[in-house]
Amino acid sequence: MNNILSQINYPADLKKLTLNQLPQLASEMRKFIIDVVATKEGHLGASLGVVELTIALHYVFNTPNDKLIWDVGHQAYGHKILTGRKDVFYTNRQLNGISGFPKIDESEYDAFGVGHSSTSISAILGMALAAQLKGDSDRKHIAVIGDASIAAGMAFEGLNHAGDTNANVLIILNDNAIGIDPSVGALKSYLTEVKEGRNPKANNMIQALNFEYSGPIDGHDLPLVIAELKRLKKKTGPQFLHIVTTKGKGLKQAEENQIVYHAPGKFNKETGDLFPKIEDNLPPKYQDVFGLTLLELARKNDKIVGITPAMPTGSSLKYMMEVFPERAIDVGIAEQHAVTLAAGMALDGLTVFCTIYSTFLQRAYDQIIHDVALQNIPVIFCVDRAGLVGEDGATHQGVFDIAFLNAIPNLQILSPKDAIELRNTLFTLQLDNKNPTVVRYPKGRSNQLNWQLPFESLDFNKVENIRKGNTIAVFTTGTIYETVLNCIEKLPNKELFSVFHFIQIKPFNKDYISDIIKNHKEIIVVEEGSIIGGFGSVVSQYVTELHPNVKVTCLGVPDVFIEHATVLEQQEICGFSENKLIDFFSKY
């Protein structure tokens, strides 16, 4: 029964409620979020944890005039529901539906687009300083940031600057002691001690940065949170409020199993139980091919270490962490640190596998260039979620890595075509790796049930001729090769097409291209990455140089941000879904 929520579409409606009605609204909002996420999927635990805070913020402040930024934004479902998107919330993360993250072009209440963590303090400070410069002293500026996200370097850069201003900013630390996986680091220990009243220096760290600190308070005590926000609203200068919440609050299973219920997939909305997963006869996820193979290799090679910035579960480094906790490290949300830490360890003779999602590796670009490639340090970067990622959408696409990595000297870039090749790539690299190397693999499952075969060493320079045709050479790299091959086998004119798989994108095997060109008139490149600067660009560059009469056509991700949808829909939009490829090839 959404008796109160049914009357609320905007904060103005919320403000008409009495304080006594708000706890009932909180419980209706939780039920609404659970009902929708149970069937449509998405991020659950974080939004359940901030229902009271969300209500309190929109009750006390004057949004959208006052600026409110949610760090990462995976906890902003309640915010979306209270700011005009309740009726379309069922479209969350779907094609043409609302985004799973705040987005400035979706609503005037979304003050800043988010998805990657730890940006909120800098952005809100920017707005607060802009207001000051424009002579607006009334506007308020609030950023909500989690305990895992505040530990990142960028958040500290923002705090350091904000504390040196008299800007009207309120930073709210939503401390639930967990990120996706349990929070780590000395800051986490400090916050735990503050919450438990064990730290005699309690709050000094924030106060030392010149913030007025308040808390820790119970973030589920709605009257208390409202009273505190009202008090802080009257203040000027940098304020910091520390609230303590429970991730998954209100759904027993989500509170008890916070890692799984961060984004649980479909579940029973009445009981909260996950639907039983029949995973026994499914091929492995690529992340598990990485995680389980690394563990297998680490058992035999004691030089192997693993590093993840805050994604032990998502990257499956957790398997190695369970068995070799001292050799597999979660550094928290700290991609830049992870890369340079890897450089330090590798320089001392360790075989370092640093696993980072493609989208989050963007944050460590300078570290890859300056700390690793420039010094030719043989770190092995395992770049997960490389390619289209589906429902997380534009902020999380792993489609730029080939383009941004290709420009870096000394780097070897590998894109195995399937699970077995990924497994053998990892095996080969730990035998003897002299250069910094990137191994890319996508989100989702492979198609190979029996993938744990005896290891084989690979020659990465070899280009594999997977199918022989007589006129057109189709070049692919990575797992998209399979879609390409399947399409070609269905064509009436299939005798035209040869298919080649390049596991190694860089250094590029240009000698082999000359061989291929002797027997083909034209080249088509298909890749699951940005067309501009991607694998196709490299092919075009060499072919134009060496064989200017040979035509090269590139299919890949066009020069636009690809929004949330399923991966198949995104492939359709980009023009390399099965249907689109069949249409394309059959015109030859």
Ligand SMILES: Cc1ncc(C[n+]2csc(CCOP(=O)(O)OP(=O)(O)O)c2C)c(N)n1
């Ligand atoms: C730069 C970056 N690295 C990693 C992630 C993946 N990620 C999304 S949410 C999250 C944990 C956030 O934890 P916290 O800030 O404590 O928020 P909570 O989920 O507890 O509300 C992580 C690691 C990200 N979004 N951005």
Ligand SMILES: CC(=O)[C@@H](O)[C@H](O)COP(=O)(O)O
């Ligand atoms: C909010 C966020 O950044 C993560 O939760 C991300 O959605 C994880 O992606 P995967 O689901 O692919 O692990």
Ligand SMILES: [Mg+2]
């Ligand atoms: Mg947290």
